[in-house]
């Protein structure tokens with residue numbers, strides 16, 4: 354385990370599990386968060402931006418929040434209101450106005466400015482569609498070398514959740530995902546193989562509710578709402594709800610609680626049935642050099658302990 358704070362930019366589309374990812378980022382004390390940028394995905398850009406501001410205001414995090422692209426590179430936006438509700442963060446009540454305001458500089462430019470001015474390399478953690486990151490890479494290719502790693506939630510080795518083959522974040526903007534996976538930047542991919550094991554059950558939710566702070570109560574309300582979908586639509590998970598997005602952050606500070614393999618991954622952009630899938634060459638059939646560390650297993654208890662201890666430090 355490293356002890357130095359890891360400099361990160363968090364690119365997210367809150368989203369219940371994105372919200373918990375943000376709480377983990379600040380509560381763990383292990384990240385130097387340079388900025389939060391918002392992607393359109395679980396809801397429209399306007400709503401994910403507002404949700405990020407609400408969560409950061411709740412936990413008292415004073416960090417620049419930049420509005421990202423409004424839609425995927427070449428496609429219409431698909432949202433996940435069937436999971437995250439009409440606001441994108443249904444469940445808890447938030448004050449009428451967040452305490453934080455968005456920063457006037459747009460996300461893609463902000464990422465470029467931060468990397469340009471940083472003496473050290475920065476890790477980017479995307480937990481929504483990859484539009485902002487791909488547009489950034491296309492616009493500022495010379496800044497690639499300032500990125501330490503991209504640790505993302507998306508894809509899967511063996512299954513999808515929005516189509517049989519595709520996971521939501523990659524499916525929303527497959528062309529953006531292709532740009533990222535072809536970039537040559539080291540990638541950690543937390544796909545559905547691992548995130549469907551990062552489960553939270555009713556008894557876990559009660560522990561967050563009784564944690565003794567406002568963050569715990571809001572977290573429980575978020576998980577209550579999020580669980581409705583999982584209990585109805587994912588009976589295979591036995592009542593558990595998948596905390597996808599915090600995995601992409603947790604694996605940076607506690608790699609020992611995850612298992613993965615370096616693989617060559619390519620993105621299907623033109624499939625008849627499989628557009629948006631991650632084609633993971635797990636057994637190296639193509640004899641290509643790996644471009645991603647594909648995580649597929651997790652110590653769930655250790656992960657929940659990390660979340661609990663981190664969120665407990667927040668207001």
Ligand code: BDR
Pocket residue numbers: 368369370371395433436480481506514520521522597598
């Ligand atoms: C991903 O899709 C979104 O709904 C979640 O926030 C997560 O990032 C899971 O497929």
Ligand code: CA
Pocket residue numbers: 365366367368370371395480481598
């Ligand atoms: Ca997300």
